[in-house]
Amino acid sequence: MRGLLLKDARQILRAWYFWLIQVSLVLITYRSEFALSTACYLIACVSLAVLSEDEQSRWQSYCLTLPCTRKDYVSGKYLLQMLLFGILLVEMAVFWLFWGAWVGMDLMPMLLRAMTVPMLPTAICLPLTFRFGGKVASAWIFMTLVMPFSQFLPSDLLGQTAFALVALGLFALSWPLSVYCYKLRWKRGGAA
Amino acid sequence: MNAIEIQKLKKSYKGFTLGPLDLTLPSGCILGLIGENGAGKSTAIKLMLDIVPPDQGSVCLLGQDNQGDIRALKEDIGVVLDEVGLPGYLTPREVGKIMRSVFRNWDGAVYEGYLRRFNLPEGKRFRTFSKGMKMKLGFAIALSHHPKLLLLDEATSGLDPVVRDEVMDLLMEFTRQEDHAVLLSSHIVSDLEKACDYIAFLRQGKLLLCQEKDLLKARYGVLRCAREDLDRLETGAVLSKRETAYGVEAIVERDRVPAGLELGAVDIEQLFVVMAKQGAKGA
Structure with missing residues (x-):
């Protein structure tokens, strides 16, 4: 598992660092609610992109010849995504320390939004990608990512907290679902 | 001990x-799956x-069922697939660092030794490697965690003859170590003929035969004679x-040929082609 995470971290640093810089630039430059949502979606895309690259390079087959299981592989991607969410939250908190209510929000509503908005599409997209592969799932991913989840968020703190918990729960539920989907994909011969 | 024991293994796709596949490979031997x-x-x-996952049947590798602790079992197995699935941006040096976290018994010194032996540049990205270099890196990884069993899937296909010869060596x-074994699948029969102790023929999912190479050669021969x-x-x-x-040139069973007729050695490729054709007629 540690090896898989190490490989993903190197992959992101090597191939996706520009993406991560872009997220920060969007946040710093625009300092708006829209920028916040955009950054959240960009972060949600990274693990999906890594997953598609793994498929293309045939790492998905290769890593199963190493002392790793399908569950390890899926869990690695979820841990990676959580790490990215964590980085985004820390980044937001640091920016808040510098600029205060820089997207016109208090710290807590901002963090709750930054947690909820990327988690919901990820909870939907990851099981689909594990089941059907990046190519087939791409249409679904696009449809999910263009959904304006942030518009449905309640305005009060309690509602936002409840929504964030629901998102967290869905994300947690999608983890074993993704493991099942990935196993099913190999069983049916759909994986490379 | 048998390195591989497969019993009634079956898998169906559309x-x-x-299968059903029954196959055994004793330790210390190389099996060629043709x-x-x-x-x-x-x-x-x-x-x-x-x-x-199989539909039915069982697989025992190095004396352990593969439905048990597969992670521990894979620590002792080195695998090279027809395409080494490493991300293109990684360099051999970085691959070594990742594999150190993947395998418990990863030996960095052995890995570096193989990189030198194969003349692989440590700092060059995998995507810039030729097919031969990629396969060599695959072998370096597969051999650097002291495996007892090597599973090679078309690992020599696409390699030039010099590299293939190097790999066979x-x-x-x-x-040479008695507790080591290799299963090498290929459709390049000449490679297998050189190195293998056992030969298995697979055709359209069915195992046509699995036998010691020397026994096969002792059983069949090539007869060149007049038609009469x-x-x-x-x-x-x-x-x-x-x-x-x-x-006429014919492949015959040596025991059923009367004395006096001179028989030449049959090569495995000829035998495979004949059996495959017979299988096709029988199907």
């Missing part, structure tokens, strides 16, 4: 069924590694025949 493209060689290897060196001489042989003694300008 339009293709592998088959046409799409015969089921890669599926068999994926089933052994539990990458693909490496395999023979590997099996061949007609005198008992029925069933001739596996295949081909008429040439000088007479």
Whole structure:
């Protein structure tokens, strides 16, 4: 598992660092609610992109010849995504320390939004990608990512907290679902 | 101990069924799994590694069931697939660092030794490597965690003859230790003929035979004679025949050929082609 995470971290640093810089630039430059949502979606895309690259390079087959299981592989991607969410939250908190209510929000509503908005599409997209592969799932991913989840968020703190918990729960539920989907994909011969 | 024990292994996909497969490989030996493209060689290897779950049957590798602790079992297995699936941006040096976290018994010194032996640049990205270099890196990874069993799926296909020869030497060196074994699948029969102790023929998912190479060579021979001489042989003694300008060339069972007729050695490729054709007629 540690090896898989190490490989993903190197992959992101090597191939996706520009993406991560872009997220920060969007946040710093625009300092708006829209920028916040955009950054959240960009972060949600990274693990999906890594997953598609793994498929293309045939790492998905290769890593199963190493002392790793399908569950390890899926869990690695979820841990990676959580790490990215964590980085985004820390980044937001640091920016808040510098600029205060820089997207016109208090710290807590901002963090709750930054947690909820990327988690919901990820909870939907990851099981689909594990089941059907990046190519087939791409249409679904696009449809999910263009959904304006942030518009449905309640305005009060309690509602936002409840929504964030629901998102967290869905994300947690999608983890074993993704493991099942990935196993099913190999069983049916759909994986490379 | 047997390095591989497969019993009644079966896997069905739409339009293709592998097995039931029964196969045994004793430790210290190299088994060549020969088959046409799409015969089921890669599926068999994926089933052994539990990458693909079987419909029925069992696989024991190095004395352990592959449905048990597969992670621990894979610590002792080195695998090279027809395409080494490493991300293109990684360099061999970075691959070494990642593998150190993947394998408990990863040996960095052995890995570096193989990189030097294969002349692989440590700092060059994988995507810039030629096919041969990629396969060599695959072998370096597969051999650097002190495996006891090597599973090689078309690992020599696409390599130039010099590299193939190098790889064959490496395999023979590997099996000098009695507790080591190799399963090598390929459709390049000449490679297998050089290195293998056992030969298995797979055709359209069915195992046509699995036998010691020397026994196969002792059982069958090539008879070059006049047509009348061949007609005198008992029925069933001739596996295949081909008429040439000088007479007939036939693959025959040595025991059923009368003394006096001179027999040449059969090569495994000829035998495979004959058996594959017979299988096709029987199907």
